[in-house]
Amino acid sequence: MDKNIFGDTDLDAGVVDRKIFVDEEIYQRELETVFTRAWLFVGHQSQIPNPGDFFTSRMGEESVILVRDKKDEIHVFLNSCRHRGMKVCRYDSGNTSLFTCPYHAWTYSTDGKVRGIPQYKDLYEGVLDREKWGLIEVAQLVNYKGAVFATWDKDAPDFETYMGDALMHLDMALDCRDGRPGGSEVIGVHRWVLPTNWKYTAENFLGDSYHNPSHRSVDLIGIGPSGRAGVKGRRDGELETATHVWINFPQGHGVHSAVQPSFGNYTPPASDDPEIGEYFRECHRLRQERLGEESRLLPFTGNFFPNTGYHGGQPRGLVVWHPHGVDKTEGWRFFLVDADAPKSVKDYLRKFYMRYSGPAGMTEQDDMENWLYASKSCKGVIARRNPFNYQLSKDASQQNPTVNGIQIRGRVTTQMTEHMARGYYRRWQDYVNDADWDTLLGKHDPRHNVVQAAE
Amino acid sequence: MPDNTVSAPITRDDAYFRLRQEVEEFYYDEASALDERRFDEWLECLHEDILYFMPMRFNVKFGQHAERENTTADEGMSWFNEDKWTLKKRVEQILTGVHYAEEPLSRVSHLITNVQVKQASPSAADAQEIKTSCRFFVYQNRVEHETYNYVGRRYDTLVRENGRFQVIRREIILEQNILLAKALTTFF
Ligand code: FES
Ligand SMILES: [Fe+2]
Numbered sequence: 001m002d003k004n005i006f007g008d009t010d011l012d013a014g015v016v017d018r019k020i021f022v023d024e025e026i027y028q029r030e031l032e033t034v035f036t037r038a039w040l041f042v043g044h045q046s047q048i049p050n051p052g053d054f055f056t057s058r059m060g061e062e063s064v065i066l067v068r069d070k071k072d073e074i075h076v077f078l079n080s081c082r083h084r085g086m087k088v089c090r091y092d093s094g095n096t097s098l099f100t101c102p103y104h105a106w107t108y109s110t111d112g113k114v115r116g117i118p119q120y121k122d123l124y125e126g127v128l129d130r131e132k133w134g135l136i137e138v139a140q141l142v143n144y145k146g147a148v149f150a151t152w153d154k155d156a157p158d159f160e161t162y163m164g165d166a167l168m169h170l171d172m173a174l175d176c177r178d179g180r181p182g183g184s185e186v187i188g189v190h191r192w193v194l195p196t197n198w199k200y201t202a203e204n205f206l207g208d209s210y211h212n213p214s215h216r217s218v219d220l221i222g223i224g225p226s227g228r229a230g231v232k233g234r235r236d237g238e239l240e241t242a243t244h245v246w247i248n249f250p251q252g253h254g255v256h257s258a259v260q261p262s263f264g265n266y267t268p269p270a271s272d273d274p275e276i277g278e279y280f281r282e283c284h285r286l287r288q289e290r291l292g293e294e295s296r297l298l299p300f301t302g303n304f305f306p307n308t309g310y311h312g313g314q315p316r317g318l319v320v321w322h323p324h325g326v327d328k329t330e331g332w333r334f335f336l337v338d339a340d341a342p343k344s345v346k347d348y349l350r351k352f353y354m355r356y357s358g359p360a361g362m363t364e365q366d367d368m369e370n371w372l373y374a375s376k377s378c379k380g381v382i383a384r385r386n387p388f389n390y391q392l393s394k395d396a397s398q399q400n401p402t403v404n405g406i407q408i409r410g411r412v413t414t415q416m417t418e419h420m421a422r423g424y425y426r427r428w429q430d431y432v433n434d435a436d437w438d439t440l441l442g443k444h445d446p447r448h449n450v451v452q453a454a455e
Numbered sequence: 456m457p458d459n460t461v462s463a464p465i466t467r468d469d470a471y472f473r474l475r476q477e478v479e480e481f482y483y484d485e486a487s488a489l490d491e492r493r494f495d496e497w498l499e500c501l502h503e504d505i506l507y508f509m510p511m512r513f514n515v516k517f518g519q520h521a522e523r524e525n526t527t528a529d530e531g532m533s534w535f536n537e538d539k540w541t542l543k544k545r546v547e548q549i550l551t552g553v554h555y556a557e558e559p560l561s562r563v564s565h566l567i568t569n570v571q572v573k574q575a576s577p578s579a580a581d582a583q584e585i586k587t588s589c590r591f592f593v594y595q596n597r598v599e600h601e602t603y604n605y606v607g608r609r610y611d612t613l614v615r616e617n618g619r620f621q622v623i624r625r626e627i628i629l630e631q632n633i634l635l636a637k638a639l640t641t642f643f
Contacts, residue, residue, distance in 0.1 A: 092513040092632070094523075188511070188532025192634035217554035221547045228540060330633065335532050350532055355541050360509070360534045362548055365556035365638040372637060373598075 005029075006429060007387070011422045014391035018378035020425075021197040026432065027326040034306050034431045035060030037153040037440070039162050041308040041320050042066050042076050044334060045146045046185035052095045052110055058322045058330065059150065064138075065089050066148060069110040070097065074143055076150045077112050077135035088135070099135070108135050145174040145182035147318065149308075157437055163304065164441070165409035166253035172299035173312040176338045177280065179287035179295065185339035186317075187350055190358040191332050196371035197378075198307055198329040199428070201321040204367065205301055205309030206420040207246050207256030210392060214370055218356075218363045225314060225352050229272035234356065234363050235314040236269035239298060243403055246393075246417045247410040250442025252427030254420025255302030257312070259404040263288060263296065269314060276348050279341075297406055303420075305427060315353040327375065333358050390425075393417030399448070411447060423447070465572060470579035478587055478613070479570050481620045486565035489642055494546040497642065498539075502614060502623040507542060509535040509627040509643065525628070534639060535627070545642075557640045559598065565643075566592040567609075585620075587611045591627075595641055603636045605629055609643065 005026060007017030020026055040059045043066040047055045054067040056079060063079035065088075079087050086103040089096075098115060099108045107116040112135040117124060139154035147170075149159055160167060176183040194201065204211065215234055222232040242258035242265070249255075260266060268280040288295045299312020307321040317335040324330045335353050337346050356363045377383050397411040397419050413419060423445075430439050442448050465471055481500070488497040501507070510525035510533045526533045537545075548554045567589055572579070574586040593605040612624035627643040 090514055091516055094516055094519070187530070188526065190511070190532060190534075190634075191632075192636070194637045214555060217548045217551040220551050220553070221544055223541075223544055223548075227544070346530070350530075351536060351541075354532060354534075354536050355544070359634055359637060360639040362545060362554075365640055366554065368637040369556040372601075 005432070007384075009387065009425070009429070011390070011426050011429075014389065014394050014418070014422065015387040016390050016425060017387045018384045021199060021375050021378040022326060024326055027197075027323070029432045031060055031323065033434050034428070035152075035323065037151065037156060037431065038306050039140075039142075039149045039151045039156065039159055039304075040306075041304075041318055041334075042141075042148045042150050044184075044186040044336075045074065045143055045148065046339065047093065048074070050095065052097055053093070054089065054091075054096060054110070055093045056089055056091065058320070058332065059138075059152070061323055061325075063087060064150075065099070065135075067110050071111070073111070074141065074148060075110075075112055076138045076141055076148070077108075078137075080136070081106055082114075082133045082135070112137055145171070146184060147174055155437060157441065161441070162251060163253070164249050164251050166247075166249045166251070166255060166302070166304060168297075168409075169247075169255040169257055169299060169302055169312070170304065170310065172257070172297070173310045173316060173318065173336065176340075177283035177287065178338075179290035183339055184316075184336040186334045187337055187346065188335050189332055190335075191330065192359045193324065194329045194331055194359075194368055194371060195327060196329055196375040197327060198321045198323040200371045200375050201329055201331065202303050202307045202309060203421050203424065204371070205303040205319070205321075206254035206424055207301060207303075208418075208421070209244070209246070209256055209416045210418070211367075211370070214366050215363055217366065223355050223362050225269040225348070226271040231271060236271070237267050238269060238313060239300065240267065241265040242296075242298060243414055244300070245403055245408050246413045246415075246420060247408065248397065248420045248423035249410045250423075250427075250445055250448035251440070252305035252424050252442070253303065254424055256300045256420075257302075257408075258298050258300055259406055259408070260296040260298065261404045270348065273348065276345055279345055293406060296404065297408075303424075305424065306431075311357075315357050316349070317353070317357075331358070390418045390422055393419060394422075465575060465579060468579070471572060471575075474575060474579045474582050474585070475570060475572050478572060478585070478620070479567075481613070482567045482570060482589065485622075486567055490564050492560060494549060498543060498546060500620075500622060501539060501542060502616065502621040503539050505537075505539050505542070505622055506624050507535055507537040507622075507627075508625065509533060509629060509639075512629070512632055514632060534629070534634070542642075554640075556638050561595050561597040561641065563596075563641050564594045566594070568592070583615045585613050587613065591643060593641060593643060605636070605641075605643070607643075 007019045009017040042057045043055045048068040051070045057064050057066050065077045065079050081088050081101040086101050088099040088101045105118050109115045114130045114133050138150040141150040142159040218234040224233050224235045226236050239258040242260045244258045247255050270277040303309040309319045319333040322330040397413045400409050401412050485500045508528045515523045549557050569590040571588050575582040576584050589609050595603040607629040610626040613620040614623045
């Protein structure tokens with residue numbers, strides 16, 4: 001691929017050409033090279049608890065079905081009939097033993113096999129091999145602590161290799177508040193269309209903490225879990241005394257987490273409700289007991305390459321930014337709670353999630369406004385002669401440093417930075433250039449290897 | 456389940472039509488308060504114990520609509536599941552002048568139609584608590600080119616407090632599946 005496709009983008013210098021957010025050719029390349037190869041989040045096992053349960057999701061621009069077959073095995077299929085492509089499922093979720101195509105009535109069982117073809121004997125016998133015409137299935141799928149990720153690339157590394165050291169940050173979003181591994185459930189999915197390029201949203205979740213001022217209105221009025229007690233801010237100050245860490249991983253992932261200086265510094269959320277507050281305090285105590293010193297590492301936000309963002313605490317959930325045309329994104333926000341939390345806690349959390357998140361959330365409405373009008377500028381001819389500045393905290397990161405006594409793996413800063421975005425777009429360029437998997441995993445990126453080699 | 460069940464059909468007599476007119480006037484006043492950005496006055500139309508609810512809506516198989524089409528207020532996520540406190544916060548947020556999704560303010564018009572009183576107790580002539588249904592068309596124009604049309608149904612419970620109606624329960628059924636707007640910054 002012509003290097004010039006990225007225009008003036010120069011990540012060493014810290015500049016990104018605006019064209020990457022509006023160029024149709026780049027967008028088509030992304031669909032072909034990023035979304036066919038990377039591991040993508042599809043859904044959660046709690047959405048399909050029983051055999052025959054399905055949830056209709058997306059991978060990139062395309063509709064897929066997450067289904068638990070009659071033998072209890074989870075699959076992800078392209079939602080497209082093999083005959084002429086009609087969607088075989090147009091329900092958002094449900095339970096079925098067959099997917100029946102509305103067009104010519106081919107049917108498929110929940111394991112993707114062709115079950116019935118009308119007038120097969122008279123019209124196809126001896127020609128059509130049913131074994132070959134089942135639903136198109138992803139090349140690899142993983143159920144990681146309930147979260148189902150999939151890839152169309154049979155040569156992609158396994159999920160844990162793909163995640164690298166970012167995996168422990170995903171853990172912090174998926175694990176129970178008391179430190180037990182997994183155990184979360186999805187309590188709802190917000191789905192909406194945003195007029196922006198999908199990378200704007202992904203990049204924001206990588207840990208763009210610099211956009212804090214855009215949320216001033218909610219910080220002023222106080223909408224956090226303890227907002228009713230008059231506490232200002234959009235979240236409770238769980239991380240207030242912690243040292244924040246901004247981490248870029250060689251595979252393109254980026255997170256913003258935080259390390260408590262000592263055990264004593266934890267402020268539980270929910271000071272307006274002593275019972276709920278007590279529940280969180282107890283969870284935190286158990287987490288400390290289970291994880292020891294490591295429990296001082298707390299989650300905040302991040303984005304796993306390419307488009308799976310998360311919030312680790314307040315609120316808590318995964319969000320997928322599906323490309324939907326070069327200037328449109330479909331946000332799918334999966335909200336998480338501990339499956340075995342009391343109803344009162346789930347109610348408390350979901351109500352906070354609703355007033356915080358998504359298109360109806362007081363905090364994120366302001367993100368939506370910025371993403372729209374910022375990304376729109378990239379269409380301007382004059383605007384495009386002037387690339388974006390990505391120089392925040394350039395050259396300030398360290399490899400695997402120890403922060404408050406805990407080693408943090410990855411390239412880390414303890415100050416706000418755009419190095420996650422710089423690293424993200426380095427890997428993104430490699431995907432668009434159709435690089436080999438070693439390159440996509442960052443194995444040839446000197447930033448992630450020079451110091452490692454010296455270790 | 457939407458709270459729009461009707462026990463016995465109300466008799467459409469003179470008392471009914473007078474009551475309906477009163478309700479329509481109430482809705483028009485409420486819409487004007489919003490469209491003319493008198494947000495504090497709008498809040499006064501809402502009871503202290505209000506439930507303001509907008510479900511998410513799903514494509515479900517025929518026959519499953521009653522059970523599965525809409526999210527419920529009692530569990531899980533919806534678009535709005537608000538009480539008076541959060542609605543006050545939303546107004547407060549607009550009034551900060553730095554709520555960028557509404558700064559500068561959008562231009563909004565609420566059209567309220569098809570108003571019907573479904574139930575009145577103790578009677579239409581002496582209505583202390585009523586259930587209504589109506590349709591809304593909310594037009595929003597934002598900054599320059601941004602335009603949204605929200606169309607749907609509203610199922611309200613109104614109670615009379617000190618002689619005037621207040622909304623104590625509002626269920627807003629927006630006729631969309633995936634939300635086709637970037638943000639729901641207006642009220643319904
Ligand atoms: S398109 Fe599905 S049977 Fe023809
Ligand atoms: Fe934000």
